[in-house]
Amino acid sequence: MAPGPRALFDLDKLLTDDERTVRDAVRRFATDKVLPRVPDWFERGILPRELATECGAMGLFGMHLQGYGCAGMTAVEYGLACMELEAVDSGLRSLVSVQGSLAMTAIHRFGTEEQKNRWLPKMAAGEVVGCFGLTEPDHGSDPAGMRTRATASDGGWVLNGTKMWITNGGIADVAVVWARTDEGVRGFLVPRDTPGFTVRDVTRKLSLRASVTSELVFEDCRVPAASLLPGATGLRGPLSCLNEARYGILWGVLGAARACFDAAREYALTREQFGRPIAGFQLTQRKLVDMQLELTKGLLLALHLGRLKDSGEITPQQVSMGKLNNVREALAIAREARTILGANGVTLDYPVIRHMNNLESVLTYEGTNEIQTLIVGQELTGLPAYS
Structure with a gap:
C-alpha cells in the first residue's frame, strides 16, 4: 500500500467482502451523484425532495430492517453506509437515518402488520418520506416533560401540541408523533394531509442547511384509532x-x-x-x-x-x-x-x-x-x- 493515511490503518482487513462491497457502492453513489450538488444546496438552504427517491433506489432507507422491502443488512454494513453518506454531508446521512432508524424503525418495531404493509415498502423505496416528532420547543433533553397530548374521542384520537427541530418535516408524507395519553406516552402515524396538522420549516440556519428542519403543529388534529402504534407505551x-x-x-x-x-x-x-x-x-x-x-x-x-x-x-x-x-x-x-x-x-x-x-x-x-x-x-x- 502506498504511503498515506490509509496505510497507517487498513480498515479493509477488518471487513468482510460484503461489507466492503456495501461501503464502496454507497461511496460511489454519494460521491458521484450527490457531492457535486451539495455545496449549492448548503448555500441555498435546500434539500430536493427527489433525493429521497434516489436514496430509495439505492436501498438506503431502513437498510438494517428485515422484510417489507428493506434490505436486511447488518449493523456494520449500515454503519459503513452512514459513514460514506456523512462524508458527503450530515444532511444526507440525516435524511437516511431519520427515515430508517427513527420513522421506519418505529413502525417496524411497534406497528401492526397493516401499518407495516401500508408504509414500510413505500418508505424503503423513497416514495414516502417520514419524520419523527418527539422533541418539543420547551422539552428536548427531557422528553418526559412533553406537552403534546392525544385524547381519545369518537373511536379515534385528537392531537394538540407542537414538535420542534424535526428533520425531514417539511418534505415528510407521514409523521411518527409521540404524545401524552391517559395511559402514558404513545406513538401515532399522522399523514401530512390530516386536517389540523401544519408544518413550518425552520429558516436562517447556519448548520445542516442541506437538510429540512421543521416545526410540527397539531391543533385539534383528529386521527383514526388505526393510527396508534400499539407496540409502544411509555418513553x-x-x-x-x-x-x-x-x-x-x-x-x-x-x-x-x-x-x-x-x-x-x-x-x-x-x-x-x-x-x-x-x-x-x-x-x-x-x-x-x-x-x-x-x-x-x-x-x-x-x-x-x-x-x-x-x-x-x-x-x-x-x-x-x-x-x-x-x-x-x-x-x-x-x-x-x-x-x-x-x-x-x-x-x-x-x-x-x-x-x-x-x-x-x-x-x-x-x-x-x-x-x-x-x-x-x-x-x-x-x-x-x-x-
Whole structure:
C-alpha cells in the first residue's frame, strides 16, 4: 500500500467482502451523484425532495430492517453506509437515518402488520418520506416533560401540541408523533394531509442547511384509532428509536471527519509558504497526526460496537459512549482541519466549514453531548445525575 493515511490503518482487513462491497457502492453513489450538488444546496438552504427517491433506489432507507422491502443488512454494513453518506454531508446521512432508524424503525418495531404493509415498502423505496416528532420547543433533553397530548374521542384520537427541530418535516408524507395519553406516552402515524396538522420549516440556519428542519403543529388534529402504534407505551419506545439513530451517528460523523482530514492533508501538500509545502512544517504534521489518531480510534470503536450490535450484545450505554466520543472528536478534527486551510477553510470551495457547521448540530441532536455524558456516568457510578 502506498504511503498515506490509509496505510497507517487498513480498515479493509477488518471487513468482510460484503461489507466492503456495501461501503464502496454507497461511496460511489454519494460521491458521484450527490457531492457535486451539495455545496449549492448548503448555500441555498435546500434539500430536493427527489433525493429521497434516489436514496430509495439505492436501498438506503431502513437498510438494517428485515422484510417489507428493506434490505436486511447488518449493523456494520449500515454503519459503513452512514459513514460514506456523512462524508458527503450530515444532511444526507440525516435524511437516511431519520427515515430508517427513527420513522421506519418505529413502525417496524411497534406497528401492526397493516401499518407495516401500508408504509414500510413505500418508505424503503423513497416514495414516502417520514419524520419523527418527539422533541418539543420547551422539552428536548427531557422528553418526559412533553406537552403534546392525544385524547381519545369518537373511536379515534385528537392531537394538540407542537414538535420542534424535526428533520425531514417539511418534505415528510407521514409523521411518527409521540404524545401524552391517559395511559402514558404513545406513538401515532399522522399523514401530512390530516386536517389540523401544519408544518413550518425552520429558516436562517447556519448548520445542516442541506437538510429540512421543521416545526410540527397539531391543533385539534383528529386521527383514526388505526393510527396508534400499539407496540409502544411509555418513553421506552421513542428512546429505543433514538438509540438506533445514535448508532448511525457514531459511524456517520467519522465520514465527515475523514473528509475534513483528507481536504486538510491535500491542501497542506500543495500549499506553499516560506518556499515549501506547509505539510513539511512540524506544527502542521502534528495537527495531521493528531487528527488521524482520533479518526483511527473512532473507527475501531465504531467497528467494535457494530460487531456487538450484530451479535445482539450492544447496550444503549455503549451506543451513548460511541456517540459521545466520535462526535466530539469529529468536531475537533473539523476545527483543526480549518486551521490548516486558513482563510480558504471558511469558504464552500472546500468541505471543511460545511462539515464543521453541520457537526455543531450533530453534537446536540439525538441526545446532547451532556446527556450522553450523564448516561455513561450513570453506568459507571450507578447514580443518575440528570437533575
